[in-house]
Amino acid sequence: MSVETAQGVLGDATIGELEAAVRGTVVRPGDASYDEARAIWNAAHDRRPALVVRCAGAADVIRAVEFARSQDLLVAVRGGAHSIAGFSTCDGGLVIDLSAMKGVKVDPERRRVVAEPGLTWGELDHETQAFGLAVTGGLVSSTGISGFTLGGGVGWLLRKHGLACDNLIGADLVTADGRLVHADAEENAELFWALRGGGGNFGVVTSLEFQLHPVGPQVLAGLVVYPQAEARQVIGRWRDLCAGLPDELTTLVNLTTAPPLPFLPESVHGTRIVVLAGMYAGPLDAGEEAVRPLRSLGTPIADVLGPMPYLGMQSLLDPLWTEGAHNYFTSAFIEPTDAAIEAVTRAHRGTPTPNSEIHLHQLGGAFARVPADATAFSQRDAGVLCNVIARSPGAAGFDGHAAWARATREEIARHGNGSMYVNFTGDAAEDKARASYPEAVHDRLVRVKDAYDPTNLFRLNQNIPPSAAR
Numbered sequence: 001m002s003v004e005t006a007q008g009v010l011g012d013a014t015i016g017e018l019e020a021a022v023r024g025t026v027v028r029p030g031d032a033s034y035d036e037a038r039a040i041w042n043a044a045h046d047r048r049p050a051l052v053v054r055c056a057g058a059a060d061v062i063r064a065v066e067f068a069r070s071q072d073l074l075v076a077v078r079g080g081a082h083s084i085a086g087f088s089t090c091d092g093g094l095v096i097d098l099s100a101m102k103g104v105k106v107d108p109e110r111r112r113v114v115a116e117p118g119l120t121w122g123e124l125d126h127e128t129q130a131f132g133l134a135v136t137g138g139l140v141s142s143t144g145i146s147g148f149t150l151g152g153g154v155g156w157l158l159r160k161h162g163l164a165c166d167n168l169i170g171a172d173l174v175t176a177d178g179r180l181v182h183a184d185a186e187e188n189a190e191l192f193w194a195l196r197g198g199g200g201n202f203g204v205v206t207s208l209e210f211q212l213h214p215v216g217p218q219v220l221a222g223l224v225v226y227p228q229a230e231a232r233q234v235i236g237r238w239r240d241l242c243a244g245l246p247d248e249l250t251t252l253v254n255l256t257t258a259p260p261l262p263f264l265p266e267s268v269h270g271t272r273i274v275v276l277a278g279m280y281a282g283p284l285d286a287g288e289e290a291v292r293p294l295r296s297l298g299t300p301i302a303d304v305l306g307p308m309p310y311l312g313m314q315s316l317l318d319p320l321w322t323e324g325a326h327n328y329f330t331s332a333f334i335e336p337t338d339a340a341i342e343a344v345t346r347a348h349r350g351t352p353t354p355n356s357e358i359h360l361h362q363l364g365g366a367f368a369r370v371p372a373d374a375t376a377f378s379q380r381d382a383g384v385l386c387n388v389i390a391r392s393p394g395a396a397g398f399d400g401h402a403a404w405a406r407a408t409r410e411e412i413a414r415h416g417n418g419s420m421y422v423n424f425t426g427d428a429a430e431d432k433a434r435a436s437y438p439e440a441v442h443d444r445l446v447r448v449k450d451a452y453d454p455t456n457l458f459r460l461n462q463n464i465p466p467s468a469a470r
Contacts, residue, residue, distance in 0.1 A: 005050040006092030021063045024056035044326040045086030052095040058206040080144020084329045087460045111212040117146035134215035141315040151423035152377040156279040159250040159365030165196035173203035176457040194448040197377025200461040216310030220287030221279035228272035230298035231345040237297045239336040247365035248282035255348035256357040328390040328402035330426035332413035333382035340415035347408040352401045355391035433462040
C-alpha cells in the first residue's frame with residue numbers, strides 16, 4: 001500500500017525496502033497499531049505521520065535516517081514522547097521512534113550507567129537505585145531520558161549534583177549523513193559541548209552515559225501546603241531562605257489548585273494553594289534540620305514532608321501528569337524580587353483551569369558552579385526558573401489557556417533577562433531558541449550544526465538553523 005507524504009507518494013515497494021532493512025517495525029496509516037504509534041503524551045498535537053519506524057537499535061536508526069534523507073522526508077525523533085511543543089511527531093513525515101530501545105547497564109564501582117534513549121526516568125531510576133545511585137532526573141517519571149537531558153534537565157538533584165546534562169559524560173548519535181559517532185570530553189568534544197543543553201539539533205542519540213551519585217534509597221522529601229491568601233508571604237520567606245539552604249536541599253514552589261488528595265482537607269479541594277516541595281539528598285537527620293524552616297513559612301494546610309523512598313519522590317507527581325491532556329509550558333529565568341513575586345501571585349489568581357500552574361524552581365548550588373562555557377546550557381547565574389503551565393483535559397478552550405500562559409510568561413519575564421529554558425519554550429519558533437541561549441552560545445551552536453547537520457534534517461526541535469538555511 002502506497003503512503004502519502006508531504007513531498008509526494010511512497011510506493012509499497014519503497015516502503016518494503018525499509019521494512020526489510022530494519023529489525024524493528026514500520027507502521028503505516030491504516031495499520032492496526034497506527035493510532036497508538038502516532039500518539040504522544042501531549043494531546044495538543046494530533047499529527048499524522050506518513051511512517052513510524054519503531055527502532056530496535058542503532059542500526060535501525062541509521063537506516064531510518066538514510067531513508068528519510070533519500071526520500072526528502074521531514075523527521076521527528078521520539079523517545080519518551082513528552083515534547084511540549086510536539087516535536088516527537090509530525091504530519092506527512094517520518095517518526096523515528098526510539099521507545100523500544102531500553103537497554104541499560106549500571107557500573108556500580110565506577111558509578112556510571114550507559115542507557116538507551118527509549119528509557120523513561122522511572123525505568124532508569126529503577127536500575128540505578130538497586131545500587132543506591134542516581135542522576136538528576138525528571139519530576140515526572142514517565143519523561144524520557146534523552147530529550148530531557150539534551151535540553152538541560154531540571155530535577156530534585158539539581159543543587160547537589162547539577163543538571164542531567166552536567167552529568168552526561170558521553171553519547172552515541174547518528175548524524176544526518178547516517179554515521180554513528182561518539183562524543184565525550186575528548187572525542188568530538190565540540191559536539192559533546194553542544195549536546196549538553198543544545199537539544200536534538202545534531203542527530204539522533206542512541207546511547208547516553210551518565211555519572212551517578214549515591215542517593216537514597218530513603219530521602220527526606222515531600223510537600224508543605226499553604227493557602228493562596230499567604231502566597232506573597234510564603235514565597236518571599238522562601239526566597240529569603242534560599243540563599244542559606246544547603247546544596248543537598250532542592251526546593252520548588254508550585255502555585256496550583258488543590259486536587260482531591262487524602263492528606264488535604266475537603267474544604268480546600270478545588271481552591272488555589274501554594275505548595276512548597278523539596279528533597280534533601282543527604283542523611284535524614286541532617287535533612288530534618290535543613291527543611292525545618294520550610295514548615296513555618298505561613299500557616300500550613302498540610303505537611304507531608306518526611307522520609308520516603310527516592311523512587312517515591314521521583315514518581316510523586318505522576319498521577320497528576322498522565323498522558324492525553326492538552327499541555328502548554330513556557331518559561332523564564334527570573335530574579336525573585338518583590339515585584340516578581342507580586343506578578344507571580346497575581347497570575348496565579350487568574351489561572352484558567354484547575355490544572356494550570358506556575359512553578360518556581362530554586363537554582364544555585366552545583367547548578368551554578370558549572371562554568372557558563374562548559375555546556376550549551378549557560379544560564380548559570382539565574383536565581384529562579386519560572387515555568388508557566390496551561391493544562392486542560394481536552395481541546396475546548398485550550399487556545400485561550402495557552403494564551404494566558406504566554407501572556408503570563410511575558411509579564412513575569414520582565415523580572416529577568418528574557419531568557420527561556422529550552423525544554424519549556426511552548427512553541428516551535430526560532431525566536432524561542434534565540435531566547436534560550438546567549439548570542440555567543442547560539443553562534444557556537446550554529447557552527448556545530450554546520451558540521452553535523454548542514455541541511456537541517458533535524459529541524460523538529462527548538463531549532464538552531466545551519467548557516468546555509470539563513
